[in-house]
Amino acid sequence: MVLFAIGQLTSTSSLSHNLTQCRLLISRAAALNCKALFLPEASDYIASSPSESLSLCQPTNKSEFVTGLRHEAKKHNLAIHVGIHEPSWADPKNKIRNTVIWIDDQGHIVHTYQKVHLFDVDLGDSGGPVLKESEIVERGDRVQEVWELKGVGKVGSAICFDLRFPEINLALRRKGAEIVTYPSAFTVSTGKAHWETLLRARAIETQSYVVAAAQVGRHNEKRVSYGHSMVVDPWGRIVTEIKGQDEGEESGPEPEIATAVIDRELLAKVRREMPLNRRTDVYPEV
Numbered sequence: 001m002v003l004f005a006i007g008q009l010t011s012t013s014s015l016s017h018n019l020t021q022c023r024l025l026i027s028r029a030a031a032l033n034c035k036a037l038f039l040p041e042a043s044d045y046i047a048s049s050p051s052e053s054l055s056l057c058q059p060t061n062k063s064e065f066v067t068g069l070r071h072e073a074k075k076h077n078l079a080i081h082v083g084i085h086e087p088s089w090a091d092p093k094n095k096i097r098n099t100v101i102w103i104d105d106q107g108h109i110v111h112t113y114q115k116v117h118l119f120d121v122d123l124g125d126s127g128g129p130v131l132k133e134s135e136i137v138e139r140g141d142r143v144q145e146v147w148e149l150k151g152v153g154k155v156g157s158a159i160c161f162d163l164r165f166p167e168i169n170l171a172l173r174r175k176g177a178e179i180v181t182y183p184s185a186f187t188v189s190t191g192k193a194h195w196e197t198l199l200r201a202r203a204i205e206t207q208s209y210v211v212a213a214a215q216v217g218r219h220n221e222k223r224v225s226y227g228h229s230m231v232v233d234p235w236g237r238i239v240t241e242i243k244g245q246d247e248g249e250e251s252g253p254e255p256e257i258a259t260a261v262i263d264r265e266l267l268a269k270v271r272r273e274m275p276l277n278r279r280t281d282v283y284p285e286v
C-alpha cells in the first residue's frame with residue numbers, strides 16, 4: 001500500500017516563510033518515502049486584510065511559492081496537493097480565486113479546483129469570526145472531475161467551507177471518488193463545534209476516505225486556525241490526527257506531518273456490506 005502524508009502549518013503573509021515551512025514538511029514526507037503530500041488551504045499566504053491578500057496574489061506561473069513547490073515535487077518524486085490563491089481571470093485587479101492545485105511527482109500542475117462556497121459569516125455576537133470571503137474572492141462554478149492518484153485511488157477535491165455542503169461530496173462520489181480531500185483553514189470556534197463531526201459525516205455518507213490538511217495557530221493579529229488535520233476512513237474512524245490549537249495558548253503547534261495509507265480492501269468491504277442505494281424516485285439526484 002502506498003504511503004501518503006498530510007501536512008499542517010501556520011501560513012503568514014510571508015510567501016518565502018511559508019515556502020520554507022512547506023519545504024520542511026516535504027522533506028519529512030519524502031524521508032518517510034511518501035508518494036503524496038496534502039497541504040492546507042491558502043498555504044501560500046494568509047493575509048491580515050483583503051487588500052493585503054489582493055496585493056500578495058500572483059499568477060501561478062509567476063509565484064515563487066508555486067515554483068518552489070514544483071521544484072521540490074520533482075526533486076523528491078513526491079506529488080503535492082496544495083491550496084493557493086490565483087488572480088481572477090475576469091477581474092484580476094479586484095478579485096482572486098481560492099484554489100487547490102495538484103502537482104504531480106514530475107512537478108507538473110495536472111489538476112485544479114476553485115472553491116465553490118465562500119465563507120461569509122458574522123458570528124461576532126457568539127464570540128466567533130466575522131469574515132466576508134466574497135469581498136475579494138470569486139467563487140468557482142463547478143465540481144471538478146476526480147483524478148487518479150497512482151497506486152492510491154481516485155481523488156476528488158473540495159475546499160474548507162465546501163465541507164459543510166454534502167452535495168459536493170455526493171457529486172464527487174458519483175464521479176467515482178474514493179478519497180475526498182478538504183484542504184482547510186477552519187476558525188477555532190467553528191472548528192471546535194463542527195470540524196471533526198463534519199469530516200466524519202462526509203466519510204460515512206459516501207463511504208470514502210476523507211483527507212483533511214488544515215492550517216493551525218496564529219497567522220496574524222486577527223486570524224487563528226483550529227488545526228486538527230486528520231484522515232478519516234470510510235467507516236468514519238479517525239486514522240490519524242495532528243495536534244490542534246490549544247484554547248488560550250498564544251503560539252500554535254509547530255509544522256507537522258502525519259502519514260496514512262488507503263486500505264482498498266476496507267473501502268470495498270464497507271461499500272459491499274452496506275450498499276447506499278439512493279431513492280432518486282423519491283428525492284432529486286445530486
Ligand SMILES: O=C(O)CNC(=O)[C@H](CS)NC(=O)CCC(=O)C(=O)O
Nearest residue numbers: 042046119133160161185186187190
Ligand atoms: O483567507 C484566506 O486567504 C484563506 N481562506 C480561508 O481561510 C477561508 C475563507 S476566510 N476560511 C474558511 O473557509 C473557514 C471555514 C470555517 O471555518 C467553517 O466553515 O467553519
